[in-house]
Amino acid sequence: SQQGEEDPQALSIQEGENATMNCSYKTSINNLQWYRQNSGRGLVHLILIRSNEREKHSGRLRVTLDTSKKSSSLLITASRAADTASYFCATHKAAGNKLTFGGGTRVLVKP
Amino acid sequence: EAQVTQNPRYLITVTGKKLTVTCSQNMNHEYMSWYRQDPGLGLRQIYYSMNVEVTDKGDVPEGYKVSRKEKRNFPLILESPSPNQTSLYFCASSGGTGSYEQYFGPGTRLTVT
Numbered sequence: 001s002q003q004g005e006e007d008p009q010a011l012s013i014q015e016g017e018n019a020t021m022n023c024s025y026k027t028s029i030n031n032l033q034w035y036r037q038n039s040g041r042g043l044v045h046l047i048l049i050r051s052n053e054r055e056k057h058s059g060r061l062r063v064t065l066d067t068s069k070k071s072s073s074l075l076i077t078a079s080r081a082a083d084t085a086s087y088f089c090a091t092h093k094a095a096g097n098k099l100t101f102g103g104g105t106r107v108l109v110k111p
Numbered sequence: 112e113a114q115v116t117q118n119p120r121y122l123i124t125v126t127g128k129k130l131t132v133t134c135s136q137n138m139n140h141e142y143m144s145w146y147r148q149d150p151g152l153g154l155r156q157i158y159y160s161m162n163v164e165v166t167d168k169g170d171v172p173e174g175y176k177v178s179r180k181e182k183r184n185f186p187l188i189l190e191s192p193s194p195n196q197t198s199l200y201f202c203a204s205s206g207g208t209g210s211y212e213q214y215f216g217p218g219t220r221l222t223v224t
Contacts, residue, residue, distance in 0.1 A: 016186035101154040
């Protein structure tokens with residue numbers, strides 16, 4: 001079952017613009033993570049936000065979490081062509097170490 | 112270099128011919144997991160392991176087996192592959208309780224004809 005659902009499914013922007021994608025989930029979580037995947041390759045961890053945090057920054061990335069709405073957003077500022085990839089949110093529940101991934105957002109950054 | 116390795120990277124096989132995809136990590140991680148990725152379905156967990164000799168089913172375990180005899184290795188076994196197991200497979204590991212970031216292998220693209 002997919003816990004996280006990303007929106008939009010695809011996003012096309014110009015280099016230098018900001019990219020925002022959203023993730024909604026269904027059940028209580030311990031933390032929520034964002035991963036990046038370049039075409040056909042392994043996923044790379046970007047950032048983790050815990051359930052008691054509301055916002056987190058890492059370089060050009062900004063993640064927010066609203067547990068009352070069961071939603072998160074990932075903002076990539078000043079996008080670059082190298083940011084072209086698929087981005088996935090993944091939720092971690094309190095029990096065990098299982099991650100449940102959403103369907104992903106495909107981001108195309110045009111030079 | 113800390114990494115998760117998978118072999119083979121690409122495999123074309125025929126229905127019913129048993130195969131094993133190996134996964135190894137050099138980070139002394141307790142937790143390891145297998146996912147399959149299919150277009151429009153995201154990543155779905157097949158099996159996971161919390162430690163040596165401790166494995167459990169994920170969301171889509173049918174048709175797969177795993178074992179965890181050593182901490183570093185977590186092979187995925189398809190006893191009788193079928194065409195619906197054609198997919199991109201990823202192995203991942205993480206440190207365990209309190210360490211939730213997962214490290215992914217490069218993927219194995221499997222085609223079953």
